[in-house]
Amino acid sequence: MQINWKTNTNQTPYLFRQQAEWAGVKVHRARVLPGRMLEHTxxxxxxxITISGKLTTVKSSASGKRVITKAGAENLCLTPAGQPVSAFWDDTLDNMGILLDPDFVVQTAIENRFASKFELIEVYKDKDLLIQQIGLALLAEAGAENPSGKLYIESLTQTFVLHLLKNYSTANSSAENLSGGLSGYKLRRAKEFIVENLEEDLSLAEIAAAADLSQYHFARAFRKSTGSTPQQYLMQQRIERAKELLAKDDLPIVEISLRTGFKNQSHFTTLFRKFTKLTPRTWRELKLA
Incomplete structure (x- = not known):
């Protein structure tokens, strides 16, 4: 995020900074000294989202009118692309920002049967806990020693964008009613695809394509049909495959971890213990005793 910051004391503005980026989405969190963000478009x-401190935002509307808003803790400010904005703060500020590529938002809208032409609405809202939680979850995933993978990131970003489209845009959805979940054939194809590719870093798009559905509709219908999210089901199947391989007693645990899609043996051990309450080594010893 390239913004011209200037502090009131001409010191280095950042006391803390974290950034992450995926296709179509950038997330950052920064704690900065008192200062201002120069106008940019x-x-x-x-x-x-203001985590702590107070932020005053100045926006210029299409008619040239200047709109000034003041944000306290957990306040949300949405600025659509192309709208000039500046800001200032008199005390140390902890702020989280999420940037969305307009093309990515449009693509997500079309895939999920929203109108292709719409506008995001400029917003000043006291709180939106879902947006804040997803932003923090994305930053946590970026800093994780053993990240959960593409499927988890895509699930978060899909939920985030669709929440914006439903609550902060002029878009209308013509989505079909998915109250019945997936058909037997589509559910079987999705499950087969997951099981056949356990060692891969699967994306939501790849699994949804196997069921011939958009990502969002697939995720919702899959959960209604199975009681689990695609990410949870994938992890369950990896653990079950790992149990099968552990029971054979002829493969090193590090190789089993790679064959079942885990980043490394440490990641595998952590999640295996979460599901079974035992380490892979202990589980194998008890199974073969």
Missing amino acids: PAFHEIN
Whole structure:
């Protein structure tokens, strides 16, 4: 995120900074000294959440009118791409920003049967806990020693964008009613695809394509049909495959971890113990005793 910061004391502005980026989405969190953000016209849709401190935002509307808003803790500010904005703060500020590529938002809308032409609505709202939680979850995933993978990130970003489309845009959805979940054939194809590719870093798009559905509709229908999210089901199947391999007593645990899609043996051991309450080595010893 390239923004011209200037502090009131001309010191280095950042006391703390974390950034992450995926296809179509950028997330950052920063704790900065008192200062201001010079006016800029963002190419991305900007969503800012004030974690602590007070932020005053100045926006210029299409008619040239200046709109001034003041944000306290957990306040949300949404600035659509192309709208000039500046800001200032008199005390140390802890702020989280999420930037969305407009093309990514449009693509997500079309895939999920929203109108292809819409506008995000400029918003100043006291709180939106879902947006804040997803932003923090994305940052936590970026800093994780053993990240959960593409499927988890895509699930978070899909939920985030669709929440914006439903609550902060002019878009209308013509989505079909999925109250019945997936058909038997589509569910079987999705499950088969997951099991056949356990060692891969699967994406939500790949699994949804196997069932011939959009990502969002697939995720919702899959959960209604199975009681689990695609990410949870994938992890369950990896653990079951690992149990099968552990029971054979002829493969090193490190190789089993790689064959079942885990980043390394440490990651495998942590999640195996979470599901079974035992380490892979202990489980194998008890199974073969």
